[in-house]
Amino acid sequence: MNRKRVVIFSGGDLYPQYINEIQPADFVIGADKGALFLIRHGIKPDLAVGDFDSISPQELKHVRAESGNIIECDPVDKDLSDTELAFEMAARQEPDFILLIGGTGTRMDHTLANVQMLNWALQHQIRCAIMDRNNYITLTGSTIEVLDRGFKYVSLLPMTPEVTGITLEGFQYPLEDATLKMGDSLGISNVLLGDRGQVSIASGLLLVIQSRD
Structure with missing residues (x-):
């Protein structure tokens, strides 16, 4: 198809x-x-x-x-x-x-x-x-590939009260089975190590925002 x-x-x-x-x-x-x-x-x-x-x-x-x-x-x-x-x-x-x-x-x-x-x-x-x-914004409820599109930062923001099982691959600041709640700043201003990375979550909805100053 x-x-x-x-x-x-x-x-x-x-x-x-x-x-x-x-x-x-x-x-x-x-x-x-x-x-x-x-x-x-x-x-x-x-x-x-x-x-x-x-x-x-x-x-x-x-x-x-x-x-x-x-x-x-x-x-x-x-x-x-x-x-x-x-x-x-x-x-x-x-x-x-x-x-x-x-x-x-x-x-x-x-x-x-x-x-x-x-x-x-x-x-x-x-x-x-x-x-x-200045931004490229996506949403995931499972796994998403993040490509280098020329934006410096990658930030993760919960779209639901809680997002669990957050695992990052290919990022400067890795996470393994982490939990983010609305208002948490842990997911702000991460950086890709190469031309792509991967974000996986177990539950909830997570905004993935690539941005530059």
Whole structure:
């Protein structure tokens, strides 16, 4: 079976270099002004979704003309955020992996909601990551390989009240069958020894955040 990626461009912080993350076979979704960003940088999204309340009527007309398909919803009478709607549409593609770009920014509520979408993806058995200029964020409930992506630090933060059986391989500060609780700082600012490492846990959900200053 072919491996398939979906790349979502949401309405948070967006920078031109993000376009380089798109691979030729990717299914590309633009959520709200993420769709306009793609179009302005020469990418025709396969799907544009959202209420489009952050762009002008003329810009929305441009998005309608330049997108493969578009799903519009009312900005008031809706139950899902634009990014959550994009995730639901992404799941319909039955992807192996979802990459969310523009999922972080000045709105902490949106940023945290998008981080929680990692759990949604995990429940749907889809690998997922959130990427911005300073962070690459993933979530595991079992074992995950951490690749050197040019970020200096790797931090581990519980997404559940307690995460048990944490074992690290290939890190400067190893752990063996450790437990982390919410608020613990033991997992902050570790460093890969080589080009990859492995994080395994026995129970709970663990955020793995690669970051730089």
